[in-house]
Amino acid sequence: KNRVNILGTEFDNFTEKQFHHYLDMDLDNKANKFIVTPNPEIVLSARKDTRFSKIINNADYVIPDGIGIIKGAKSLGTPIHERITGFDTLKYLMSAANRKLLKVYLLGAKPEVIQASADKIKKDYPQIDLVGFHDGYFKDAGIIAEEIAETKPNIVFVALGSPKQEFFIDKYHERTNAIWIGVGGSFDVFSG
Numbered sequence: 001k002n003r004v005n006i007l008g009t010e011f012d013n014f015t016e017k018q019f020h021h022y023l024d025m026d027l028d029n030k031a032n033k034f035i036v037t038p039n040p041e042i043v044l045s046a047r048k049d050t051r052f053s054k055i056i057n058n059a060d061y062v063i064p065d066g067i068g069i070i071k072g073a074k075s076l077g078t079p080i081h082e083r084i085t086g087f088d089t090l091k092y093l094m095s096a097a098n099r100k101l102l103k104v105y106l107l108g109a110k111p112e113v114i115q116a117s118a119d120k121i122k123k124d125y126p127q128i129d130l131v132g133f134h135d136g137y138f139k140d141a142g143i144i145a146e147e148i149a150e151t152k153p154n155i156v157f158v159a160l161g162s163p164k165q166e167f168f169i170d171k172y173h174e175r176t177n178a179i180w181i182g183v184g185g186s187f188d189v190f191s192g
């Protein structure tokens with residue numbers, strides 16, 4: 001893998017166009033993939049948390065979400081092609097799911113935010129098969145993971161904030177061949 005190390009976090013170094021091409025192939029192959037989109041804040045918190053750092057570096061895609069990452073890479077003499085945000089990746093995956101008639105599951109955010117996100121999908125991405133959604137304030141993660149697996153999604157968006165969402169995906173994603181992505185506060189923006 002062509003990765004660039006920024007303070008311990010190993011970022012993929014490709015263009016957004018190449019990344020989207022890989023995602024299209026993964027969706028067509030029903031591959032099981034884990035995407036993390038660290039910003040500078042996450043890089044710094046991973047430096048202090050070995051478990052979190054390992055989870056990030058073992059993910060299938062580690063995407064530079066923030067101009068600070070691009071600037072840091074350049075100043076270290078190991079430039080990265082371009083910034084790719086989690087939010088833009090969410091939007092790309094939504095349009096790909098709409099185009100390919102895929103199953104999507106949404107997890108996280110407040111109840112009214114996730115409901116509004118589900119409504120937006122039904123309106124703006126009518127060909128997505130929204131197989132389920134749940135807010136991010138649950139007690140038993142195992143039950144939620146079971147529910148997700150039963151719906152057999154192609155894409156699972158997890159918005160629990162970091163590192164909670166990465167811990168969740170790391171623990172449960174092997175059960176379901178899907179693209180799993182931690183999207184932080186993206187539903188708060190997507191739903192509005």
Ligand code: UDP
Binds near residue numbers: 110135159160162186
């Ligand atoms: N969130 C959640 N469950 C939690 C904690 C947070 O669903 O136990 C949601 C919160 O509602 C928000 C999202 O996680 O929609 C991201 O939170 P935050 O902005 O704190 O994280 P970041 O985007 O900085 O990773």
